Amino acid sequence: MAKKKEVSVEERLRALYDLQLIDSRIDEIRNVRGELPLEVRDLEDEVAGLNIRLEKLVNDLQTIDNDISSRKNLIEESKALIKKYGEQQKNVRNNREFNSLSKEVEFQELEIQLAEKHIKEFKAQIEQKKEVIAATKEQLKERETHLKHKKGELDAILAETEKEEQALIAKSEDYKKQIEDRLVAAYDRIRKNVKNGLAVVPIERGASGGSFFTIPPQVQVEIASRKKVITDEHSGRILVDAALAEEQKAKMEKLFAKL
Secondary structure (H helix, E strand, O other), X not given: OOOOOOOOHHHHHHHHHHHHHXXXXXXXXHHHHOOHHHHHHHHHHHHXXXXXXXXXXXXXXXXXXXXXXXXXXXHHHHHHHHHHHHHHHOOOOOHHHHHHHHHHHHHHHHHHHXXXXXXXXXXXXXXXXXXXXXXXXXXXXXXXXXXXXXXXXXXXXXXXXXXXXXXXXXXXXXXXXXXXXXXXXXXXXXXXXXXXXXXXXXXXXXXXXXXXXXXXXXXXXXXXXXXXXEEOOOOOOEEEOHHHHHHHHHHHHHHHHHO
């Protein structure tokens, strides 16, 4: 693998600050999207869940319809048996046979009553299921409308920013290749551990950017000399002087305008 060419500390600091500006721009783009991708995913899951629920409810209705048909068939069978036993009672030879057939008739009459009771319960279940289906359809319609709206928002933001984001990611990788691996690793580690992902900050009014801790004058002089990489003892961020920061911001703004 080819060795990275030897560069001065100032060049490293400029490259690091350029990298920070690029990564901060990527962060801004992603912040604009915010929670939208997660919202869209959650809504898609909710819509899928409601569709599965609807499918189950419709299947339940079909099962109940089948149960009603089964009970109606049972009633017809019981009626046929009652008629059959009634005919047989006309030809019995003794009371024992007559009583035995009477018990069979009573049993079938109870079967009919039980089947009719079940049919009534099933019909009540159907009405209840239909109410739940109507409410679920209404909820599904509302969620689908909301999902369409959120997807439209996300698609609009993606259409506006995706090309720039991909170009910036490629630039970020290019700039990392210009910086020694040790510094890139330190930069990535600091970015993960500090607020707003700012690993390289300029001195502003005698303090490190985004901090209230004052930098001693002697340290400010060292930073302005650009002879070594200096970190803020409080936040761990890499520090650059304000003049360098302004120069690099102007340069990177031109680059961003072309993307």
